[in-house]
Amino acid sequence: MNETCSIATPSTPLVPGEHHPVEEWLRMERMPHIWCPGCGIGTSVNCFTRAVDELGIPHDQIAIVSGIGCTGRVAGYLRLDSFHTTHGRAIPFATGLKLAHPETTVVVYSGDGDLFAIGGNHFIHAARRNVDMTVICVNNFNYGMTGGQVAPTTPEWAAASTTPYGAAEKPFNLPNLAEAAGAVYVARWTVYHVRQLTKAIREAMKKPGFTFVEVIAPCPTLFGRRNRLGDGLAMYESYHTRSVVKNGADTRECALTMDSPIVCGSFVDIERPSYFVTQIGALRRSLGDRYVLPDTWKGVVG
Amino acid sequence: MGADPRGVLTGTHFLDGDHAAAEGALAAGANFSAGYPITPSTEVVERLAVRFPKTGGVFIQMEDELAASIAIQGAVWGGAKAITVTSGPGFSLMMEHLGYGVITETPFVLIDVQRGGPSTGLPTLPGQADMMQARWGSHGDYEIIALAPQSPQECFDLTIKAFNFSEKLRTPVLLMMDECVGHMLERVEIPPAEQIEIEPRRFTDKGPGEQYWPYSLEECEPGGLVPPMTKVGLGHYPHITGLTHDERGYPAMNAAAQTKLVERLIAKIRDRRDEIIILEEDHVDDAEVVVVSYGITARVCHPAVDRARAEGHKVGLLRLITVWPFAGSRIRALAGRVRGFVVPEMNMGQMVREVERAVAGRCPVRHVPNAGGAVHDPDTIYAAIREVCR
Numbered sequence: 001m002n003e004t005c006s007i008a009t010p011s012t013p014l015v016p017g018e019h020h021p022v023e024e025w026l027r028m029e030r031m032p033h034i035w036c037p038g039c040g041i042g043t044s045v046n047c048f049t050r051a052v053d054e055l056g057i058p059h060d061q062i063a064i065v066s067g068i069g070c071t072g073r074v075a076g077y078l079r080l081d082s083f084h085t086t087h088g089r090a091i092p093f094a095t096g097l098k099l100a101h102p103e104t105t106v107v108v109y110s111g112d113g114d115l116f117a118i119g120g121n122h123f124i125h126a127a128r129r130n131v132d133m134t135v136i137c138v139n140n141f142n143y144g145m146t147g148g149q150v151a152p153t154t155p156e157w158a159a160a161s162t163t164p165y166g167a168a169e170k171p172f173n174l175p176n177l178a179e180a181a182g183a184v185y186v187a188r189w190t191v192y193h194v195r196q197l198t199k200a201i202r203e204a205m206k207k208p209g210f211t212f213v214e215v216i217a218p219c220p221t222l223f224g225r226r227n228r229l230g231d232g233l234a235m236y237e238s239y240h241t242r243s244v245v246k247n248g249a250d251t252r253e254c255a256l257t258m259d260s261p262i263v264c265g266s267f268v269d270i271e272r273p274s275y276f277v278t279q280i281g282a283l284r285r286s287l288g289d290r291y292v293l294p295d296t297w298k299g300v301v302g
Numbered sequence: 303m304g305a306d307p308r309g310v311l312t313g314t315h316f317l318d319g320d321h322a323a324a325e326g327a328l329a330a331g332a333n334f335s336a337g338y339p340i341t342p343s344t345e346v347v348e349r350l351a352v353r354f355p356k357t358g359g360v361f362i363q364m365e366d367e368l369a370a371s372i373a374i375q376g377a378v379w380g381g382a383k384a385i386t387v388t389s390g391p392g393f394s395l396m397m398e399h400l401g402y403g404v405i406t407e408t409p410f411v412l413i414d415v416q417r418g419g420p421s422t423g424l425p426t427l428p429g430q431a432d433m434m435q436a437r438w439g440s441h442g443d444y445e446i447i448a449l450a451p452q453s454p455q456e457c458f459d460l461t462i463k464a465f466n467f468s469e470k471l472r473t474p475v476l477l478m479m480d481e482c483v484g485h486m487l488e489r490v491e492i493p494p495a496e497q498i499e500i501e502p503r504r505f506t507d508k509g510p511g512e513q514y515w516p517y518s519l520e521e522c523e524p525g526g527l528v529p530p531m532t533k534v535g536l537g538h539y540p541h542i543t544g545l546t547h548d549e550r551g552y553p554a555m556n557a558a559a560q561t562k563l564v565e566r567l568i569a570k571i572r573d574r575r576d577e578i579i580i581l582e583e584d585h586v587d588d589a590e591v592v593v594v595s596y597g598i599t600a601r602v603c604h605p606a607v608d609r610a611r612a613e614g615h616k617v618g619l620l621r622l623i624t625v626w627p628f629a630g631s632r633i634r635a636l637a638g639r640v641r642g643f644v645v646p647e648m649n650m651g652q653m654v655r656e657v658e659r660a661v662a663g664r665c666p667v668r669h670v671p672n673a674g675g676a677v678h679d680p681d682t683i684y685a686a687i688r689e690v691c692r
Binding site for chain 2: 027030059060061063065075076079080081082083084085086088089091092093094095096097098099100101103104121122125283287290291292293294295296
């Protein structure tokens with residue numbers, strides 16, 4: 001065993017005598033994590049672990065797939081089958097994983113830049129196919145890990161390191177994009193709304209098909225500092241004052257600006273046959289008895 | 303281990319190389335393919351799209367080559383045996399995930415049916431100009447295995463071999479075909495399943511909950527550098543990342559971890575060069591001039607070699623079936639006694655550089671370039687042989 005391996009394990013709590021309630025879901029030997037003070041990603045992970053805990057899905061039946069960036073590092077901290085893939089490609093990796101092993105509940109957990117810039121095409125196609133997976137997008141409105149560059153979600157006129165005079169492009173309205181592409185469940189919460197976020201993740205993971213949860217989170221180090229939004233706590237406070245809960249809201253009204261209300265809630269919850277159902281249906285219709293269901297699909301989607 | 307009879311179309315068939323490669327994948331036990339259409343490779347996945355639903359496999363057409371080349375890797379970690387197929391422009395797009403497969407030690411087969419390039423180039427006409435991209439196209443240091451079939455029969459046979467190498471060494475393996483081989487129709491013999499040797503995936507013996515590290519050498523075969531695999535759902539909780547990692551799979555951002563990982567990834571292939579390198583030699587033993595070629599081009603060499611031999615010139619043909627790792631030691635050995643080498647290939651000078659490197663100036667190396675679009679005229683090769691014989 002090399003030196004880097006001999007650090008804390010779950011049986012040796014960081015604070016003597018204290019165990020974090022979701023510790024069993026975490027790779028405690030990897031703590032401390034890399035995220036900055038005030039960052040919202042850790043809070044979202046806390047909500048995620050509580051959601052999976054409440055769902056009662058066994059650990060070995062959940063796989064987590066991340067792309068690149070700060071949120072991309074989530075996979076590496078979760079004690080699950082975890083995959084830290086290439087930039088933007090978490091969703092197609094997850095698609096292959098799910099199709100090969102449908103027993104596994106697959107969660108893609110990544111950032112706004114990863115999922116919607118380089119990965120935008122994969123997002124819309126997975127939603128269109130309705131592959132069973134939950135996509136959790138931590139939206140902090142910029143590229144954190146590479147130094148706060150403009151993202152497809154950066155609000156108009158917000159400053160970023162590559163838009164020093166203000167972003168002039170219209171950002172994506174993620175819930176609207178997800179709905180238009182075919183997602184069967186779409187929700188948005190901020191990291192201030194820990195209980196609601198936990199519940200939304202739970203609902204999304206329970207629902208068959210392609211489900212999407214947007215998590216609004218502060219990046220005080222880059223987006224906050226550059227746009228004079230204060231520290232992490234101040235940004236959490238702004239979520240408290242700016243957020244409006246509107247379950248079932250029309251996603252066309254969910255666009256975000258620097259000072260608009262942040263519309264939160266569960267917006268879409270529809271029924272549509274998932275990928276497995278449509279594929280098996282089509283193949284059985286054409287091939288009848290000649291269709292051989294893949295061994296791994298038996299008993300899961302039969 | 304013999305092949306699963308479900309996927310083996312035993313018998314004599316009249317197939318093109320693309321279809322033969324698809325049958326090879328099925329015989330090798332492939333049960334997952336993600337593809338993106340591109341000429342001249344598409345027939346491989348079209349055949350899999352027809353065959354998989356009848357043999358218990360899964361095919362999905364993805365939105366692009368990037369998606370296809372990473373979806374297959376997700377499937378491999380889900381326990382599948384997976385393949386994807388592409389041609390020049392798509393091969394360029396798959397390069398990032400070739401590197402991901404190398405560093406995460408994910409076994410899969412990637413077929414490149416080469417066409418003329420650069421860029422969109424000649425979609426329906428052959429080339430062999432992706433040979434260096436196959437070796438060096440992904441960033442960083444790595445070793446790769448690439449095989450080059452010259453006939454539909456070999457498209458079948460070498461696809462199986464590619465899967466076997468990929469499982470044995472836990473690495474991506476490339477099949478460097480070309481449009482001619484891909485679209486050429488010939489007789490293909492598919493043996494009974496029990497006669498097809500299959501390298502099964504080696505999984506860890508660790509039970510659920512036992513500490514399993516995806517890159518620990520603890521369970522390697524004696525002298526081997528290839529750790530056993532796991533898949534999702536077994537309770538091993540592997541962390542798989544494209545970042546430089548330690549034995550646990552955890553990111554390790556330092557020079558020592560990089561050295562340890564990269565040196566092992568390279569050594570696991572270099573150390574087994576002798577079992578990976580497959581060559582075919584025709585009249586090489588007494589040859590004074592050796593023609594070195596591969597793929598469809600090697601086939602066109604035969605009339606030129608025969609004509610030169612009929613005129614009394616001692617000419618032999620060395621065909622590279624394994625193109626990477628390169629057969630440098632064989633060429634080096636020959637360079638000590640022959641008068642020269644002739645290297646015809648369908649590019650403006652790629653594998654010839656490797657030949658020159660091995661020869662190291664001890665005798666002349668005459669390249670016979672061809673920009674692609676049509677195979678060499680045997681007369682051109684003959685003329686080059688005569689020049690070196692002189």
